[in-house]
Amino acid sequence: MTRNTMIDGWYPVGLASQLDAHGRVTALMGEPIAVRRGEDGNAKVTGGNGRDLPACIRYGHVWSSLGDPQKPLFAIPEADQPGRRLVDVGVVRVRCSPLRAVENFLDIAHFPFVHTDILGAEPHTEVQNYKVEIREDEDEVWATQVKFYQPQAAKSAEGGITTEYMYRVPAPTCSVLYKTCPPRPAEWDVITLFVQPLAEDLCDVWPWMALFDDETPMTDLIHFQQTIFVQDRSILENQIPRLLPLDPGMEIPTRADLTSVAYRRWLKRHGYTYGAQLVAQ
Amino acid sequence: MKLYDYALSPSCYKVRLMAALIGMTLDIRPVDFHPGCEHRGPELMALNPAGSIPILEDGDLVLTESSAMLVYLAAKAAAQWLGNDTAGRAARVQQWLSFSHRLTASLGAARLHEMLLRPGNIAALREQGIAALRELEAGLVEQHIRGQRFLASDRPTIADVACFPYVALAPDGGVSLDPYPAIRLWSRAVRSLEGFIEMPGIHRLHELTPAPVLEVGEA
Amino acid sequence: MPAQSPAGPVALWRTRSGRAAAFADRCPHRGMRLSHGFVRGETLACIYHGWSYAKAGNCQRIPAHPALTPPDTIRVATQHVEDGGGIIWISVGEPAAGPPRFEGLAPLRSMVVEAGIVALEAAAGTKAAGGLLDYTHDDRAVWLLLAPDGQARTLMHVLVDENSNPDERIAASRAAEALRRAAEDIARAGIAR
Structure with a gap:
């Protein structure tokens, strides 16, 4: 081995x-x-x-x-900006591969079906083209210009808006999301998913946020993010196989899945395969 | 009426669901149960020395047991949900309300263990949860034979609201619902009710809304 | 709904027009179990991203790309299904003949037993013939159609005389519960030994 x-x-x-x-x-x-x-x-x-x-x-x-x-x-420079509220969301355990948990975080196409009326809603299901790259200098996966219509993008959002996202994978089990910040259009809210791999098919997930939001009580911010993640949990525990398949024949990506394609390629390139399945079984 | 609430708590959800089904508005006061353990803090302990949530406050009345809250909401605004029009039905409703506490102690504790890392003997909790699910399945089969879709009658009562959340969320604690077809049908009947609301872990029945027709280019 | 077949887990569903279908219980897109999905019209959609599949298994719609006609290569494996006398039958290949008919019997309920067929036979005191166990309990006859799910688990479909009244049906359901308890006790004792 x-x-x-x-x-x-x-x-x-x-x-x-x-x-x-x-x-x-x-x-x-x-x-x-x-x-x-x-x-x-x-x-x-x-x-x-x-x-x-x-x-x-x-x-x-x-x-x-x-x-x-x-x-x-890895650095998250925005986290040190003054005026941000830092939100410890707390741990949620999931019986899935740590890599599946990250891949789901990078996905927007599931919003209308899994986070219905919060992060997405039919008929607004279309995923427009966006940019994905593996940045060689930082050795990170980046997806930019990701746009999606959201009924309630954040606790601070009133009504539906088209939200813009940037995704970043700086480590195999961590992802940082930059998202439209309703109270401060010039800035990005930072939402992260830090995943602790307990085993190849079991992980503790620690979401964390650094937001510009002076209005919303802290508990509401925590509950909003816990709600979103626990909606994902019942998906993650029912994907077959539990491990993330890196064999291209095993699952079918579309244009909407380009972030996941790049993430899997990057994992494979580095041999980041704890929690992955290399050959179809 | 003020509900001390946690978004991920099935017991709090019972009260929110009941209110939604009968068109009642609650004043929600979120409690940082996890990770903050606010329910064990001085403010909430003063209201409820048991250190549990939900807590429902209406003037002088403070309730700390979810079944009592269901009774209160129904009695106030929609008495047909009490299901107490005959002695047999009233007893049946009470039977399932008491039973619902076994669901909390088994499936609920298994879920807290598996999801939020709370202590517990997971094998024993699952075994007790499966025994309770089998009992519920048998009860629902018998109701179906009697031509009744819900636990105590052919219309939903507080008994259904009391039992539904921990049952629907059993998979969160690693207890599969696959072996229980009658529970599956009942769960769909509950989720199809007018005014039904979800909680995290219980997905919406997307089949209730028609497939969208969207002009290409619109998003 | 989820079900088991010798070829693995299946998602069993019925189209709006009432036709039964069986799919491999895995969406080819991201591996999500299709038995968690939802039926709209003549299609079953995956709960994860809403990809929908027709009864023949071909993908009909990908909501993330509403203008796209999915290529025919995106499909789920299907199994042959027949609906006979209130019982859904699945065959892994093309069956030579239709499913068995049980004249005069009506299906009552399905149960999972954590014991093999041998333990069920021992508990009933009789042998199954053609997968059907004829069990008499308190002078009442109950028929149990048995499908093994591995060595230690059995799917048990309970059948009763089609002329049974509700009280008799409830008694049959309780008899099946008692038989399951007895079979599981036998299986547990067997493991302990």
Whole structure:
């Protein structure tokens, strides 16, 4: 078996705001790990055999790695802009491949059927052409000029608007979405999906947001995003196979799925195959 | 009337669903149940020492049990939902209301364990959940034989509203609904009711709306 | 609705005009189970992206591309279905003959039993003939049409005399429940041993 190239990546393992000395026991790619606040106040993560694992706190979460990260955690410059409200949405566990969870996040065509009357509604089902690229310098997947009609795009949105999106995949189990920001048209709201791979077919999903919205109570923001994600959960738990098929013959993409096509190609190129199925079974 | 509510709570959804079905408006006060554990905070503990939600407040009246809330809403605005016109039916409604708490304790706890990482013996919870689903299936088969589509009569009552959410969300806790055809038909009957609203995990019946006809280029 | 066949899970559905159809329970687009989908007119649509398929399995509409006529290559595998006397039959290949008929019997309900056919036969004290178990309980006859789902699970369709009144049907349903409990006890004891 080849070495799991995802082992050196950073993964979310808990909410920074809930970090305490008692800690929590969780797992990363099949290995049990413990996450707690150390005596120095920093996050302390230990692996199955008691060894210390790399740890950092960023974007509301504790991040760790089973291997030896060659790069710092990816940057989200917008997250540091003053005036944004940072929203810890909390964990939701899903019995699916971590890669399927990310791919679903990159998809807009399901909005009218799964997020009916919130992120989409019939008859507005058409996905217009958009741009997708693998940016070689950053080594990230990007989709831009994605537009979709939405009945209630955000908690702060009144009535239907055509929303513009940009999607970014900076790590195999993380995606950052930039979305039209109704109160501040010149800025983008940032909505992320950070996925902790517990096993190849089981993950803890930690959505997180950095929004310009001074009006909406924090709890409403949390509930809005939890609602959206839990609507997706019943889809994710019923896809067959559980692992993401990288064999092109296994599933049928259309023009609307170009982000997913690029994501799968990028995963394959890097050998990011934890949670993937290479050959049809 | 004020409902202390959590969007992902099936018990809170019972109350929202009941209100929607009888055309009543509630004043919703969202509670940060997860991840914030606000229901265990001082404000809500003062209202409900049990530390659970939903809580329904109407003037001096504070209710903390969802079945009582269903009774209250129905009695206030749509008494036919009480299903108490005969002794037998009244008893049957009470039977299913009590039964619904077993659904909460089994399927509901399995769902919290599998979805929001709450503690619990998942194998035992699923086993209890399956036993409850089998009981419900048998009850619905018998109702069907009697020519009745709902739990206590041929029209929906608070018993259906009390049982529907945790049953419909059983798959969230890893309990399949595939083996229960009568539950499937009943669930469709509930979801087809005028005024029905969804919650996350329960998808809309898109078959109730016609296929859209859209001019090409319009979006 | 979801169902099982020897060729794997199927989505069993009925068109608006009343014709039954069986699809492999997987949308070829993103692998979502089609049994979670919705029927509109003569098509079954996937709940995930709304791709809809005609009874013959060909994709008819992709909502993300409303102007596109889907190529004929996008299709789901179908299985042959027959509706006989209130029982839906599936055959994996082309059947040589129609499904069996059970004259004088009416279907009552379907149940999943967590036990194999052997345990059901032991609980009933009689052997199945042609997949049909003739079970007498408290002087009342109930017929059980058995379809194995692996070694340890059986799909049991309960049939009663078509002239049974509602009380007799309820009694038959309860008898089937009792038989299931007994069969599952036997299966559990077998595993424990």
